[in-house]
Amino acid sequence: MDESTESGGHAVTRTALLEAAADVFADVGFQNATIREICQKAGANVAAVNYHFRDKEGLYSEVLRVQGRLAQSRFPSNAGLADDAPAEQRLEVFIRSFLQRVLSEEIANRHGRMMAREMVEPTAALDQLVRQIIQPQANQLHEIVGSLLPAGTPPETVRLHSLSIVGQILFYAHCRPVLSRLEPRSAYDFIELDQLTQHITRFSLAALRDSSPTPTRRRTASSSRRPISR
Amino acid sequence: MDESTESGGHAVTRTALLEAAADVFADVGFQNATIREICQKAGANVAAVNYHFRDKEGLYSEVLRVQGRLAQSRFPSNAGLADDAPAEQRLEVFIRSFLQRVLSEEIANRHGRMMAREMVEPTAALDQLVRQIIQPQANQLHEIVGSLLPAGTPPETVRLHSLSIVGQILFYAHCRPVLSRLEPRSAYDFIELDQLTQHITRFSLAALRDSSPTPTRRRTASSSRRPISR
DNA sequence: GTCAGTTTTAAACAGATGTTTGAAATGTCA
DNA sequence: TGACATTTCAAACATCTGTTTAAAACTGAC
Numbered sequence A, B: 001m002d003e004s005t006e007s008g009g010h011a012v013t014r015t016a017l018l019e020a021a022a023d024v025f026a027d028v029g030f031q032n033a034t035i036r037e038i039c040q041k042a043g044a045n046v047a048a049v050n051y052h053f054r055d056k057e058g059l060y061s062e063v064l065r066v067q068g069r070l071a072q073s074r075f076p077s078n079a080g081l082a083d084d085a086p087a088e089q090r091l092e093v094f095i096r097s098f099l100q101r102v103l104s105e106e107i108a109n110r111h112g113r114m115m116a117r118e119m120v121e122p123t124a125a126l127d128q129l130v131r132q133i134i135q136p137q138a139n140q141l142h143e144i145v146g147s148l149l150p151a152g153t154p155p156e157t158v159r160l161h162s163l164s165i166v167g168q169i170l171f172y173a174h175c176r177p178v179l180s181r182l183e184p185r186s187a188y189d190f191i192e193l194d195q196l197t198q199h200i201t202r203f204s205l206a207a208l209r210d211s212s213p214t215p216t217r218r219r220t221a222s223s224s225r226r227p228i229s230r
Numbered sequence C: 001g002t003c004a005g006t007t008t009t010a011a012a013c014a015g016a017t018g019t020t021t022g023a024a025a026t027g028t029c030a
Numbered sequence D: 001t002g003a004c005a006t007t008t009c010a011a012a013c014a015t016c017t018g019t020t021t022a023a024a025a026c027t028g029a030c
Helices: A012-032 A035-042 A048-053 A056-074 A087-103 A110-120 A126-148 A155-174 A176-182 A193-209 B012-032 B035-042 B048-053 B056-074 B087-103 B110-120 B126-148 B155-174 B176-182 B193-209
Strands: none
Touching: A012 A035, A012 A048, A012 A056, A012 A110, A012 B012, A035 A048, A048 A056, A056 A110, A056 A126, A087 A110, A087 A126, A087 A155, A087 A193, A110 A126, A110 A155, A110 B110, A110 B176, A126 A155, A126 A193, A126 B176, A155 A176, A155 A193, A155 B155, A155 B193, A176 B110, A176 B126, A193 B155, A193 B193, B012 B035, B012 B048, B012 B056, B012 B110, B035 B048, B048 B056, B056 B110, B056 B126, B087 B110, B087 B126, B087 B155, B087 B193, B110 B126, B110 B155, B126 B155, B126 B193, B155 B176, B155 B193
16 A cells, blocks of 8 residues: 555556646646546546545645656756856756756656646645755855846845746746737747747846946935835 | 626625636636626625626636726826837836736735736637737837937847837736745745836846847757747 | 355435526615 | 415435446466
8 A cells, every 4th residue: 555655566547547647737737637537537437546545635746746857857957957057047958947847847757837836826745845856946046146237236136136037937927828928929939938038137247347336225206115015 | 688788777786796706717817717606705696607708718808808907097107107218218117017917915916917818828818818918018118219329220139129128027917936936035926016117127138238230040049940830 | 056245336314506487675766 | 365376395216436346358477
């Protein structure tokens, strides 16, 4: 009953389920995925999921685990760049591999799409994901951004700048449906990785270079200074 | 049977349904919302939705319509700013009201949250939304960004820069679950509108000022030049 | 070949959910 | 008031979906 370690033993059905489930979950998300569709794709009986993974959620979190490891080896964050490479270069590499992880729809990349969904409509698995995958990447980006900003920049400012970079990247993952409707015949549908990487890198580097003192409170036009209510 | 124009006649149930539905749809999205919960909140019978709006989707699109008009008057995009105000100022106002529309969780703002959901997990209503709401805003932003970039900047570059700005904004709307988990005790949960507006405005203005020639193709480190497959 | 353990299977179960129905209630207007 | 249309209601209907069950099929060691 302990399946926690995929302990060899040709569990062909189990593997087929993981494979099919990855496809379906990445395509339609946890909620909209049906066990029946997954089992059909896997050529298995409806009861197979419950037998091998306890329940739908067990299958989901296992898929997340497996695909996570897969993605990590497929698109390593540092992309084989030396740790002492110039920060500008490390930023570009970080942005490129992030874009690949999240945007690429090749078969290898169901993880990115699952992550994108998990960010917007979280399941119970998000906590684990944040700890194991998102947090380390955030730290890495903070380190890069920190070394691109003047020494002594407060951590909060570093964080805000990092988030501005991540936001630009994730936008293309989250809002693709809107983009393709905005300008159907434009290049939106057919984004080239290099072009996008270069734009976001340049845009962000320019912003970082020009980082004015620190955005501590300054009154501006028509500002109402009210917190965004929760 | 033609309810297309809300033709007076004190249809109290109809109104209550629209009100309750706006709450529920904004909270949990179209899929996860149940007619039974909406009707209970509205103090109406389960059949009421089908009677007044044909079906669940009819109710949804009507809610979207009504809330759209409401939001437009609540958070006007130009925020009462003169059309000939300096572009820098127009950008700041644009960013602030966008943030308000999308992030604010006050009662008035169910539309922003519905839009955010619609962008990530579209329903049939997205086409209409893009045409009526998103497209005009995109044009407005393009105009602002265009006038901040050197004359003669190709439209594609203007678009990329605009998207970088929108991405920063929407990030906070879409990824809040992740943010609050990343640093639970930090200011993530309690974002102040002014601080955020100022950061994104400065970040973007700096990037726009420094807009290098045009990011037309240049080979960089470890670049693989492969399009992001669809 | 037998037998214990594992895996698969068809069927049914249980609950949720959008929708329909036909009667009852309510409102409108002459 | 009485006749007609509109609106509400409880109940049932039809699907869909995750899960369980108990029997059957399979596997591998002896």
